[in-house]
Amino acid sequence: MEKCHITLNNVNLFYPSHIYNATTLKQEIFAVLKLQKKKEKLEDVQALKDFSLQVKEGEKLGIIGHNGAGKSTLLKTIAGIYPIKSGERNVKGEIRSLFDLSLGFDLESTxxxxxxxxxxxxxxxxxxxxxxxxxxxxxxxxxxxxxxxxxxxxxxxxxxxxxxxxxxxxxxxxxxxxxxxxxxxxxxxxxxxxxxxxxxxxKILVLVSHDLNTVREVCNRAILVRQGRIIKDGKPDDVIEYYRNSL
Ligand SMILES: Nc1ncnc2c1ncn2[C@@H]1O[C@H](COP(=O)(O)OP(=O)(O)OP(=O)(O)O)[C@@H](O)[C@H]1O
Known part of the structure; x- marks a missing residue:
């Protein structure tokens, strides 16, 4: 039987900007009356850039990095929540996601x-x-x-x-x-x-955490993510030290 694995090959993921570019009627009127500058067009945000990662059975992977580095996006991409623009996502194994826990709850039901x-x-x-x-x-x-x-x-x-x-x-x-x-x-x-x-x-654990001690205790591999790319991959101690030295 094929073992569990997570494979991402050259994945590019964008958050579309059209949601933020939409203007309200009030903003349109204010712009016409020159009471407010016309809204600048925002670019799409590229959260993962040519991102490749293989995680094998037995690995407990910690993902570390600054705010906005792309850690949560990566986790949600592995979960298959976000559609990727290009690249390949291949996951073998039953996924259990422990984030957005109340997703899918119906408030009117018991x-x-x-x-x-x-x-x-x-x-x-x-x-x-x-x-x-x-x-x-x-x-x-x-x-x-x-x-x-x-x-x-x-x-x-x-x-x-x-x-x-x-x-x-x-x-x-x-x-x-x-x-x-x-x-x-x-x-x-x-x-x-x-x-x-x-x-x-x-069989595989992927953990996003700002708590470096937890990553050290729980994981047997870590990656440091910056601006949507992996910049260090290896043993938790080594990756954490690299991260600390780069702060
Ligand atoms: N729903 C969204 N719409 C637009 N851009 C988003 C959205 N969610 C995240 N981003 C952008 O994508 C990039 C990566 O965000 P992400 O949440 O993956 O970072 P993170 O490493 O998990 O950050 P943190 O440590 O603060 O939780 C950031 O530039 C962020 O602004």
Whole structure:
């Protein structure tokens, strides 16, 4: 059987500027009346430039770099969320993304219904999701609120539910963005423990983090990204030292 891998070859990814270039009626009128300068046209943002990366089974890859370097974009590209303009993306293995945790939640539906929707989206069958349901409710500590529409949840309750669902179905490739700020201190400790379990089970881990110590502890490979390109690839200690020296 083919092993899990992530392959990106010469990937170019742009954020289109037309969203920001649109002018409102108010801006048009103000420009005509010369009360405001006409808006300058913004260029598309190229977030990944001829980006090539291979990640093999057994690798735990840390992605480090400055704000705006392209780290989150890279993670979302691996997840297949963003369409690439050119190049090749080839991923073998079941992906579990632990970012945008509440993506796909329906606010009018109850917690219990959302467990089913999200569970199916994560690749579970109705039977598997039903089997996991109680464990998810217990982990999220939602009690009777599980049968209330999630519109009535506090932000912490929502994060706990999202985290409990997203981590209930294991995946072969685990994509993580930063530390997950999940609920209060006691929940955070529980969440951290669950994360460690998931990370050790995953066949491939890709972790974006500003916490260099976490990268050093968890990863066996690191890349430093700057302006949409890899500028250093190697052992976490070496890449972190290079990054620190370049600050
Ligand atoms: N939705 C978007 N629309 C337009 N440009 C974007 C969008 N998201 C990111 N960008 C741009 O793409 C580039 C890479 O952003 P990205 O979020 O991948 O960086 P990052 O390394 O994850 O940053 P941070 O450490 O601050 O989270 C930046 O120039 C950013 O301004």
């Amino acid at each position: 917690g219990r219904e959302n467990i089913m929707y999200r569970g199916l989206l994560l690749g579970g069958t109705p039977k598997i999701v039903r089997e996991k349901e109680q464990e998810i409710i217990d982990f999220a500590e939602l009690g009777e609120f599980i049968d209330y529409p999630i519109r009535s949840y506090s932000s912490g309750m929502l994060v706990r539910l999202a985290f409990a669902i997203s981590t209930s179905i294991p995946g072969e490739i685990l994509l993580l963005d930063e530390v997950i700020a999940a609920g209060d201190a006691s929940f955070y400790a529980k969440a951290k423990e669950r994360m460690s379990g998931l990370m050790s089970q995953a």
